[in-house]
Amino acid sequence: MSARVVDELAGRTVSVRVPATSANLGPGFDTLGLALSLYDELTVTVLDRPGVTVEVHGVGEGEVPTDESNLVAHSIAHVFEHYGIALPGLHLVAHNVIPHGRGLGSSGAAIVSGVMAAKGLLEGVVELDSEQLLARATALEGHPDNVAPALFGGLTIAWVTPSGPQHKKLMVHRGVSPLVFVPEHTMSTALARSLQPESVPHADAIFNVSRSALLVAALVQSPELLLAATEDRLHQNYRASAMPETFRLVTLLREEGYAAVVSGAGPSILVLGSDPVQRLSAARLIEQRSDTPWQALMLAVDFKGATVLTHPVQTPPSL
Template sequence: MTPAPVPEPVEGRTVAVRVPATSANLGPGFDTLGLALSVYDELEVTSLPEPGLEIEVSGQGAADVPRDASHLVVRAMAYAYEAFGRRMPGLRIVARNVIPHGRGMGSSGAAVVAGLLAAKGLLEGDVEMSSDDLLRLATELEGHPDNVAPALFGGLTIAWMSNDGPQHKKLLVHRGVSPLVFVPEFTMSTSLARSMQPLQVPREDAVFNVSRSALLIAALIQSPELLLAATEDKLHQDYRADAMPVTIGLVRDLRAHGYAAVVSGAGPSVLVLADGPGRRLEAAEIVARSDTPWDALMLAVDFKGGTVRDITEGST
């Protein structure tokens, strides 16, 4: 039986992609909860008539990211094209990176999502990628859905694995929640942070985190005054303390002052979920007096998630 021919790629199309930063875990919601934040990486991707890659990168990590097929955006695009039986065209990619790299703000998840959305945009009219398709492919590439779900869909997301693959539920965050991220100069390896997790934890610690995770959902969508209690954690942050003592020290200091501070993702950034803009400013003032320099990012919750649009000259 002769195999069906692989359709030729559409040439000359240009798409613009925008993907938010994310913060995963949020304290007790280890590998489950994620929040989209108003810091964005942006791409313009053009399909070319001839094979090859042209990659321009500016901003965060520009000196370090590869300019070949090992670039994470290109790898994600190739993965999507292969998954749908399409031949990837030559590409021109112009990337403007704003999300800090290696700081626990979902930069790798954003790159994966950006690549998948770029593929979705370039294949529009030939292949239709659903939200479920995008989450499945992103999770296969990233290994877990806690960062890619909010990057794709925005807001607060609960992500879990089922027999049918990764699933998510998006929730809208209470307007009183004011995120603040303290970004240090140093970085943290996600793989190193995850390697410090024990394979088993005490039953009482598991129960503790189940209760706090449930409370955190209520705090984020309805009762921000409960955020301090709701962000307590016994499953992952203390186990990683030796790898990032400065980060853990700041989390503990802010919590002692009554602020809902947690390690952002795998760290080393610190996320504060303040229950109002005034409280957020107070937290920033405390950190400004510390010996360690921290870049304070006053952010909003991104409710839209990743976007892609056709900007081909002459398109409507």
């Protein structure tokens, strides 16, 4: 069966588009995630010879692997292997915009790119629904808080059950205006996680439960509550020593009334403005008060999530 399937895939090309994400959003540690209007794009073509080659343009060019060990290629192979289908020869062309190592879900986007590419390539052979897509992406990423919004868009609540990861997508209030400050330096997610304690005080756990519930309400219907709703005691303070400038600026922004949090594992900063004017003033504040360069990205909430387009079959190239 596998060989027959590989023959059926000859000449297929798919195009994938995946948004950046910001996880945690303050109190929603490993649970809440938001899709943002910053996109990596990928084209995958089935070749008439074995092997995987990767072209990378933009972010990561000259840095990330260009063979089967590339995270996108590995994610495609993971899906094929999971369904018992031999991987055909592939050529990947990645146009990357999402910064790497900055807390904007670049690894999650790479994984989702591969999973979605596999979905498109296997169309008519294996039909992957939303639950299966999330399961495959989470198996690769280890947790669903970034891959869920990357897959489905909007605000997502993600959780894990004995039967696998689950998610709920919510539409964000139109007044919510995301602003991301991206520094030149990176942060290791593994290092950030290593700074977390094994347990936290009971009072802090209760504090974050209340703020997480409030944050959902603030993002969906009451943006005026975002400052209070983004308070956190579970993870950000423990990571402060690894990102001193990030935390200095988060503190400054919050003291001035802006709903600022560490984006994902950092070191980028996410400001959830209650209107577009508020984020403009936040950008001016950081420009005046930061000690290091920060790129201000005025973004929107992405509501579509990842997309895949299957192109008409052509004679497969032999690159």
